[in-house]
Amino acid sequence: MKILVPIKRVPDPATTIRVLSDGSGIATDNVKWVINPFCEIAIEEALRIKEKQTGEVVLISVGQSTWQEQLRTGLAMGADRAILVKTDAALDSLAIARIIAKIAGDEKPELIILGKQAIDDDANQVGQMVAEVLGWPQATFASKVDITADKISVVREVDGGLETIAFKMPAVITSDLRLNEPRYASLPGIMKARKKELKEIAADSLGVDLAPKLKIKTLAAPPKRQGGRKIASAQEMVSLLHTEAKVI
Amino acid sequence: MGDVLIFAEHQGGHFPKATLTAVHAGLDLAKKRGGKAIAVVAGDAPEAAAGEIAKYGVAKVIALAHPALKNYLADAHAQALAALAKKEGAEFIIATATAMGKDLFPRLAARLGAAMASEITAINDDGTFVRPTYAGNVMATVEIDGPIKVLTVRGTAFDAAKPGDSAAPVEKQNAEIDAGALKMEFVSFNATKSDRPQLTEARIIVSGGRGLKAAENFKTVLEPLVDELGAAMGASRAAVDAGFVPNDLQVGQTGKVVAPELYIAVGISGAIQHLAGMKDSKVICAINKDEEAPIFAVADYGLVADLFKAVPEMTEEIKKLKHS
The missing domain is CATH 3.40.50.1220 (TPP-binding domain)
Structure with missing residues (x-):
């Protein structure tokens, strides 16, 4: 089975994010860049499916040349080859989805697995948009994927419990946190990754409408919450919640 | 121009607080943009639920009916809502960012060729929206271009709409769905059993x-x-x-x-x-x-x-x- 895994480069989740004083972006000095954690889970799931069934895992990223680093990391985890759709422009989710759909049209994967959201823009859109552009079924927020013959059933994390849906391939799946525990790249994996194919394609050569319709005007830090008051005992805590905060 | 279609998610005919926050945001947006707020309730038999949401200050409620809308599935719902949004000439379509809203609205946006702003926390007078990014550590002010704009709201950022004395008219429409293009099948829902209040509803x-x-x-x-x-x-x-x-x-x-x-x-x-x-x-x-x-x-x-x-x-x- 061929599986396409679109991945995104984001600041390490442990990084403290600072907004530039003019509101034009975030400070990127001292930022460590990593694969978006949900995308790592997507890579892991694709690798596990491949290991059970044979096939190929193809990574794709839409971004600048520097994004090669994260594609190489994914190759070191075990993916077979990678495609970097190169652009310096700030694209919106729909443009990225159209690029991924276009590449899927050429690659003809049975599955596209993505992270449910990127931890930078927290938009949670691309997977669903790819599914619609291709006219494929979608299973977002997946916590369990079962593949039989040509059918897939997916357990999804939704409000109030777990939902199971099923469909035939080709299809789009987006990973939730508990789908799996991603592996680390091994040293031999890292060595091998250097020789694996990483193809670059210019985004504007694909004939896709890239003009962003969602535009970021400005960024700002949220108002800071003033906390830090310490209370001496559980008794005093309850008393303050009752008499001062008046919430119990 | 300026009309707002509010997707009123219901749980078996009941509207949770989360839905009422999208209604509130939709009413506010319609007022700011000089349009009408229209609620839409989808299902195989949505009339009763539609009658319920009609009391919450909207100009009209559409009970969007189709057998394929019985259980929530993204492909059928996206088809039905996209066709309705075009037919009604809505400028905005809005829902709460619940698990359903998050699953459905990006697909709907792609079907409409529209851009979407996820989990907005404020509606500005100049037509821009505010949304949290980087785990809420950066607030982005965004603008959406295009004839139709897709939004989900963060439920905690808006008050719940309150019912009034009068009810808006309810209009039943049969959803336009190409059943041949539907590829998803609902299998089961395993509810977490609890007698306690839901997280998004609790005081x-x-x-x-x-x-x-x-x-x-x-x-x-x-x-x-x-x-x-x-x-x-x-x-x-x-x-x-x-x-x-x-x-x-x-x-x-x-x-x-x-x-x-x-x-x-x-x-x-x-x-x-x-x-x-x-x-x-x-x-x-x-x-x-x-x-x-x-x-x-x-x-x-x-x-x-x-x-x-x-x-x-x-x-x-x-x-x-x-x-x-």
Whole structure:
């Protein structure tokens, strides 16, 4: 089975994010860049499916040349080859989805697995948009994927419990946190990754409408919450919640 | 121009608070843009639910009916809503960022060739919107181009709409769905059983973290406090990952975003990702034995203590208070 895994480069989740004083972006000095954690889970799931069934895992990223680093990391985890759709422009989710759909049209994967959201823009859109552009079924927020013959059933994390849906391939799946525990790249994996194919394609050569319709005007830090008051005992805590905060 | 289509998600004909926040935001947006607010209720027989939401200040309710809308599935719902949005000439289509809203609206946006702003927290007078990014550490002001604009709202950022004395007219429409293009099948829903309030509805939330050490301790230590307060129970990602509690109790960047009147964090260190889900609570109270834990920086009341001693003491104290 061929599986396409679109991945995104984001600041390490442990990084403290600072907004530039003019509101034009975030400070990127001292930022460590990593694969978006949900995308790592997507890579892991694709690798596990491949290991059970044979096939190929193809990574794709839409971004600048520097994004090669994260594609190489994914190759070191075990993916077979990678495609970097190169652009310096700030694209919106729909443009990225159209690029991924276009590449899927050429690659003809049975599955596209993505992270449910990127931890930078927290938009949670691309997977669903790819599914619609291709006219494929979608299973977002997946916590369990079962593949039989040509059918897939997916357990999804939704409000109030777990939902199971099923469909035939080709299809789009987006990973939730508990789908799996991603592996680390091994040293031999890292060595091998250097020789694996990483193809670059210019985004504007694909004939896709890239003009962003969602535009970021400005960024700002949220108002800071003033906390830090310490209370001496559980008794005093309850008393303050009752008499001062008046919430119990 | 300026008309707002509000997707009113219902749970078996009942509208949770989360839905009513999208109604509120939709009414506000329609007023600011000089348009009408139209609610849409989808289902195989949505008329009764549609009659219910008609009391909440909208100009009209559309009961969008089709057998394929019986159980929620993204492909059928996206088809039906996209066709309706075009037919009604709506400029905006809006829903709450619940699990359903998050699943459906990006697909709907792609079907409409429209851009979408996820989880907006404010509607500005100049036509821009504010939305949190980077786990709520950066607020982005965004603008959407195009004849139709797709939005989900963060439920905690808007008040719930309130019912009035009069009801808007309900118009039944049969949804336009190409059944041949439907490829998804609903299999089952396994509900988390609980007699407690839902996280996004609760006035008080008590959340437990890794500090509770075992599933057993959620039952014996945390639950008595939760129930004494009539609260909802939440958890940090660490507690869910460790299998102490089910996934739908997770509060945080990638779980539920909550803003109750009182949030009590027990044995939760306060990672950025957790704070993203609860820092807009009115009053925050934290119990942790590590006085350096980041949760204390956002807590109005912090108690540095062993939770296994402090939580039962609090429970006891609240019992006394209730009987005094």
